[in-house]
Amino acid sequence: xxxxxxxxxxxxxxxxxxxxxxxxxxxxxxxxxxxxxxxxxxxxxxxxxxxxxxxxxxxxxxxxxxxxxxxxxxxxxxxxxxxxxxxxxxxxxxxxxxxxxxxxxxxxxxxxxxxxxxxxxxxxxxxxxxxxxxxxxxxxxxxxxxxxxxxxxxxxxxxxxxxxxxxxxxxxxxxxxxxxxxxxxxxxxxxxxxxxxxxxxxxxxxxxxxxxxxxxxxxxxxxxxxxxxxxxxxxxxxxxxxxxxxxxxxxxxxxxxxxxxxxxxxxxxxxxxxxxxxxxxxxxxxxxxxxxxxxxxxxxxxxxxxxxxxxxxxxxxxxxxxxxxxxxxxxxxxxxxxxxxxxxxxxxxxxxxxxxxxxxxxxxxxxxxxxxxxxxxxxxxxxxxxxxxxxxxxxxxxxxxxxxxxxxxxxxxxxxxxxxxxxxxxxxxxxxxxxxxxxxx
Amino acid sequence: xxxxxxxxxxxxxxxxxxxxxxxxxxxxxxxxxxxxxxxxxxxxxxxxxxxxxxxxxxxxxxxxxxxxxxxxxxxxxxxxxxxxxxxxxxxxxxxxxxxxxxxxxxxxxxxxxxxxxxxxxxxxxxxxxxxxxxxxxxxxxxxxxxxxxxxxxxxxxxxxxxxxxxxxxxxxxxxxxxxxxxxxxxxxxxxxxxxxxxxxxxxxxxxxxxxxxxxxxxxxxxxxxxxxxxxxxxxxxxxxxxxxxxxxxxxxxxxxxxxxxxxxxxxxxxxxxxxxxxxxxxxxxxxxxxxxxxxxxxxxxxxxxxxxxxxxxxxxxxxxxxxxxxxxxxxxxxxxxxxxxxxxxxxxxxxxxxxxxxxxxxxxxxxxxxxxxxxxxxxxxxxxxxxxxxxxxxxxxxxxxxxxxxxxxxxxxxxxxxxxxxxxxxxxxxxxxxxxxxxxx
Numbered sequence: 001x002x003x004x005x006x007x008x009x010x011x012x013x014x015x016x017x018x019x020x021x022x023x024x025x026x027x028x029x030x031x032x033x034x035x036x037x038x039x040x041x042x043x044x045x046x047x048x049x050x051x052x053x054x055x056x057x058x059x060x061x062x063x064x065x066x067x068x069x070x071x072x073x074x075x076x077x078x079x080x081x082x083x084x085x086x087x088x089x090x091x092x093x094x095x096x097x098x099x100x101x102x103x104x105x106x107x108x109x110x111x112x113x114x115x116x117x118x119x120x121x122x123x124x125x126x127x128x129x130x131x132x133x134x135x136x137x138x139x140x141x142x143x144x145x146x147x148x149x150x151x152x153x154x155x156x157x158x159x160x161x162x163x164x165x166x167x168x169x170x171x172x173x174x175x176x177x178x179x180x181x182x183x184x185x186x187x188x189x190x191x192x193x194x195x196x197x198x199x200x201x202x203x204x205x206x207x208x209x210x211x212x213x214x215x216x217x218x219x220x221x222x223x224x225x226x227x228x229x230x231x232x233x234x235x236x237x238x239x240x241x242x243x244x245x246x247x248x249x250x251x252x253x254x255x256x257x258x259x260x261x262x263x264x265x266x267x268x269x270x271x272x273x274x275x276x277x278x279x280x281x282x283x284x285x286x287x288x289x290x291x292x293x294x295x296x297x298x299x300x301x302x303x304x305x306x307x308x309x310x311x312x313x314x315x316x317x318x319x320x321x322x323x324x325x326x327x328x329x330x331x332x333x334x335x336x337x338x339x340x341x342x343x344x345x346x347x348x349x350x351x352x353x354x355x356x357x358x359x360x361x362x363x364x365x366x367x368x369x370x371x372x373x374x375x376x377x378x379x380x381x382x383x384x385x386x387x388x389x390x391x392x393x394x395x396x397x398x399x400x401x402x403x404x405x406x407x408x409x410x411x412x413x414x415x416x417x418x419x420x421x422x423x424x425x426x427x428x429x430x431x432x433x434x435x436x437x438x439x440x441x
Numbered sequence: 442x443x444x445x446x447x448x449x450x451x452x453x454x455x456x457x458x459x460x461x462x463x464x465x466x467x468x469x470x471x472x473x474x475x476x477x478x479x480x481x482x483x484x485x486x487x488x489x490x491x492x493x494x495x496x497x498x499x500x501x502x503x504x505x506x507x508x509x510x511x512x513x514x515x516x517x518x519x520x521x522x523x524x525x526x527x528x529x530x531x532x533x534x535x536x537x538x539x540x541x542x543x544x545x546x547x548x549x550x551x552x553x554x555x556x557x558x559x560x561x562x563x564x565x566x567x568x569x570x571x572x573x574x575x576x577x578x579x580x581x582x583x584x585x586x587x588x589x590x591x592x593x594x595x596x597x598x599x600x601x602x603x604x605x606x607x608x609x610x611x612x613x614x615x616x617x618x619x620x621x622x623x624x625x626x627x628x629x630x631x632x633x634x635x636x637x638x639x640x641x642x643x644x645x646x647x648x649x650x651x652x653x654x655x656x657x658x659x660x661x662x663x664x665x666x667x668x669x670x671x672x673x674x675x676x677x678x679x680x681x682x683x684x685x686x687x688x689x690x691x692x693x694x695x696x697x698x699x700x701x702x703x704x705x706x707x708x709x710x711x712x713x714x715x716x717x718x719x720x721x722x723x724x725x726x727x728x729x730x731x732x733x734x735x736x737x738x739x740x741x742x743x744x745x746x747x748x749x750x751x752x753x754x755x756x757x758x759x760x761x762x763x764x765x766x767x768x769x770x771x772x773x774x775x776x777x778x779x780x781x782x783x784x785x786x787x788x789x790x791x792x793x794x795x796x797x798x799x800x801x802x803x804x805x806x807x808x809x810x811x812x813x814x815x816x817x818x819x820x821x822x823x824x825x826x827x828x829x830x831x832x833x834x835x836x837x838x839x840x841x842x843x844x845x846x847x848x849x850x851x852x853x854x855x856x857x858x859x860x861x862x863x864x865x866x867x868x869x870x871x872x873x874x875x876x877x878x879x880x881x882x
Contacts, residue, residue, distance in 0.1 A: 222696055223699025224700070224704065225699075240698060244745075255663055255826060255849070256733035256735055256758070257683070257731065257824075257825030258663045258825035258851070259664060259731070259825070259849065260664075260731065261723060261724050261731055263665065266733075268734055268737065269716060272712075272713040273713075273717055275709060275710060276713050276714055282702060283703075290697065290698065291702075292746075293709055293748075294697055294709075294742065294745060294747060295743060295744050296737060296739045296742075298735070301735065301736045302735050303685050303733070303735045303754035304733070304735060304756060305733075306733055306735065307735060315697055317698050383698075383699075384700070386698070408699060
């Protein structure tokens with residue numbers, strides 16, 4: 001997009017924000033149990049959203065802070081206005097659409113997700129939750145369903161590149177992040193400003209505990225469990241915690257021809273034993289914890305040189321951080337013994353931690369009840385991937401609803417969830433929002 | 442070196458080639474048993490050779506076909522002339538210094554090595570054998586020792602980058618190699634021409650079986666066995682054969698958070714089990730075979746993605762190619778079973794083979810006798826590294842003499858062999874040449 005195009009998109013976005021959504025005033029209380037989303041309309045908005053950044057490979061290049069991202073927000077602001085929501089861009093570049101509730105002073109019920117994608121990503125991760133949330137607001141209004149709480153539909157900015165949008169709600173975004181590169185050409189700070197935010201004043205977004213009555217997010221599973229077992233709805237138990245380490249083994253690089261086997265300090269051999277041991281420790285214990293070694297670098301890395309140094313990643317995820325820590329303690333003890341037995345040095349460098357975010361048991365029950373009432377099969381499951389929902393930890397009881405991802409494919413053009421599966425999820429979201437409105441008063 | 446410098450070096454080299462070495466005619470047969478090399482002179486020539494390409498790190502950048510390489514050949518041609526050798530550059534860029542023997546029609550005894558280094562290499566690998574060979578020729582002449590056979594001292598070109606110099610003697614250099622890059626800026630063909638060779642007519646170098654009476658090469662061990670045990674001389678049993686494969690395991694790359702442990706097709710886990718199995722198979726059997734996995738690449742290689750593909754090298758070396766093949770058969774069977782048990786695909790691609798080159802038992806005995814007579818401790822050992830000597834397989838009975846490498850360090854600035862250790866090797870070389878002259882008549 002050239003500069004004129006940029007200005008035009010910005011103008012359209014601003015214009016959309018000021019269209020009054022209050023043409024249809026909520027009037028009477030009706031029973032929401034029979035209310036359903038408009039499946040065709042939801043499919044149509046999903047389809048239109050593809051056009052913002054679809055590439056020749058059929059994937060999406062709508063990375064955070066891109067022109068495609070901005071244009072898509074313009075479209076969403078328009079949809080929000082049509083759906084009875086007053087839209088604004090907040091300081092973090094989130095698009096927030098709000099309608100007021102019947103009782104003054106209640107904190108809002110919030111639902112949302114994201115529309116930014118990884119480069120050459122898919123058309124469902126995040127987008128399903130956003131388009132469904134807007135459709136839920138529209139369906140509720142059209143059915144004349146009023147809520148006691150205000151309802152906010154939020155399109156979080158930059159989920160894929162750091163969750164800066166949702167994290168701004170707890171003040172967790174550090175100043176230095178503004179200078180970090182995003183997945184596109186801009187820094188995160190430049191990107192927030194580009195969307196109409198104010199990167200210098202992110203603190204204006206902070207909501208303290210109780211500042212949100214409840215948070216509920218619909219999302220594609222990004223795994224294959226629902227798809228494999230033909231289950232319609234995942235009742236999410238929480239977003240797993242993640243810890244990541246780099247483990248380095250130092251041996252001694254030497255000539256592969258002239259160094260006898262019994263005189264080697266081969267860094268790769270103990271690394272191999274440790275990889276096998278990690279699998280054993282992770283799987284010997286009951287539960288759904290996962291442990292992954294996804295990166296491994298060998299130095300110097302020549303076929304005729306004994307490896308002198310091996311560095312590899314270790315990632316452990318579980319809903320229970322104590323379990324993550326206990327498993328790591330077992331792994332580090334075993335790894336240290338293996339390294340020593342092979343006359344190598346080992347070191348552990350933890351470089352990442354994302355605490356577990358359990359969902360609220362009451363909201364889990366509402367999600368299950370909603371799915372059951374709709375005749376939709378459902379199971380409880382953890383979310384192995386991270387989501388904006390986890391950013392709400394500490395300020396709101398939170399819940400998540402999963403719908404199937406075909407073959408578990410995600411972050412790729414092949415990502416797919418069928419229209420009926422999305423409609424199922426949107427109807428569960430609608431019923432859960434209504435139920436939360438009653439429960440969380 | 443600029444162009445004028447280049448011309449000057451070339452001129453000096455050509456001039457040196459035409460200085461007649463025949464000022465001192467060999468005259469009478471003397472007993473060579475007491476003949477010794479001049480240790481101080483040998484140290485001085487070793488020291489001067491450093492100056493051609495020594496870098497700021499103290500290492501050598503005298504890579505094949507470089508200006509440093511050419512200038513060093515000019516120096517050597519001068520030394521050869523002083524030593525009674527008629528020098529010429531052959532079609533492959535080898536510098537060949539020859540003196541005739543007492544009996545017409547005998548094929549020459551050849552000794553030599555190389556002076557090219559890897560980038561930032563050391564000052565001993567190859568160089569010890571070349572400087573000692575020239576010193577042996579000079580000492581024999583000064584002592585008035587005549588040989589029945591002609592004696593050729595050869596400085597092989599491009600040992601480190603393909604052994605093209607020595608391999609030209611059996612016609613093993615393929616035309617396409619001329620277009621391959623060398624370790625420096627030139628192609629191999631350009632490099633050969635730069636040294637004064639004729640890359641279009643390498644066939645002129647071919648010597649058929651019996652075209653060389655015997656070949657003997659002195660070299661640093663490049664391993665730590667002699668140094669560790671305080672042994673002066675290694676009596677080389679042969680140059681080990683080498684086979685190399687790339688082994689690829691294909692699994693399925695997937696999200697490390699959303700894919701349960703029992704649904705993974707992690708390519709790295711079976712690779713780790715195979716690495717452990719390789720160590721076990723190689724070391725369970727008696728002998729000095731070695732097996733090395735020096736390179737391993739993980740795709741996509743991100744901490745939060747389950748490895749979808751792992752490619753790693755496997756190298757096996759032994760003096761007995763049958764053993765190499767048998768060990769590989771055991772490894773490939775075990776690896777295939779491991780891959781299948783983990784629902785991954787495995788493939789093996791052999792991309793390199795260097796056949797084993799056993800040394801001649803008679804020459805081994807002469808080396809040992811020479812060392813014993815000089816009071817030098819010695820052991821039999823294989824050469825785990827490749828050498829120009831192996832190129833002589835099939836055209837000459839061959840032998841090699843090793844001297845210690847401090848801590849086994851090689852191909853690095855820290856490479857070191859002491860002056861007395863070099864002198865020991867040179868004296869063994871001298872005595873072995875004289876003994877070969879008697880034996881191989």
